Amino acid sequence: MVAEMLVNIVHIIIPILIVIASAFAVVFKDLIAAAIAVAAMSLLLSLEFYILHAPDVAIAEAGIGACLTTAILVIAIRATRREEEA
């Protein structure tokens, strides 16, 4: 009973954190900070997948979304400018 309630509370908290991280990724002018916000959003999403009993999707999301996408974004930002033009 208590564990079920705790799982329900986590199900409510983690999507709110995902939306907050996505909003930060849109708002930030520093593109490196925006890429880190995308990585945090992806990590929280993999945690949500794990709670929803899909551990293989969680592994794939943590590997691809949180590491390789961030690496590719940082490489792309390095080749252009760091600050976003207003």
Add this chain to the structure above:
Amino acid sequence: MPARNVAAVIFFTIVAVFFVFGALMTHPFGDPGNPEMDQYIIDNTQGETGADNGVTSVVFDYRGFDTLGEATVLFTAFAGVIVLFRRLKK
């Protein structure tokens, strides 16, 4: 109000109506429409493929063409990156 804004409002209204109807016409959560195929796979996956992990037996055996398409996508992406970035190398 210019004509472009009117066209944009009409377009977004149509798209929103489509999305709302699509959301209303989905099956309820936890109640899929045709459970016969799912029940067949759940019952027979250990005896037919020998694998304990049902997801892997579906991905590599029952629905192997999906994995073949995914492998093709990855191969195409790698070949495209190699071809695209070759001219930048000194």
Add this chain to the structure above:
Amino acid sequence: MSGMSKIVKTISSITFPFVTIYGLYVIAHGHLTPGGGFQGGAVVASGCAMILVAYGSVWTMGKIKEKHLSVLESFGAIGFIGLAFLGLIFGTMFFKNFLVGNDFLFGEIGKGLSNISTAGALPLMNFAVGLKVIAGLFGIVLVMAYTTKAKGGKIE
């Protein structure tokens, strides 16, 4: 991309074997536990990308060229499609699991999570797809990091 400081290099050198072993475990146990070739390959490619970020792309390109990664990826694709065609030859149809049921390699029918010698052609397909995903994803990141130059900004 030049390398980072000595602390980052040491920590990533210590962490890299554990990440690689975990990814290879996910690939090898793909028919028993959650995961498979794609997930394990993504984990191993993430570890290789960590080494790439820590040591710099010039050092990493001195260790392994993109030609070798291309050859590895082609081997993975040929292995995958070849196993599918072997199902057509020895069995009845494309993607037929032809190894299960007989007393050969991986031939047993598993009832439980402890027996790794089960599931017929599925572990071999997992190995092929894992090799393909490792070489593909790491090759994409390596080529992009090596050929683009830093332009403005403070990042190396």
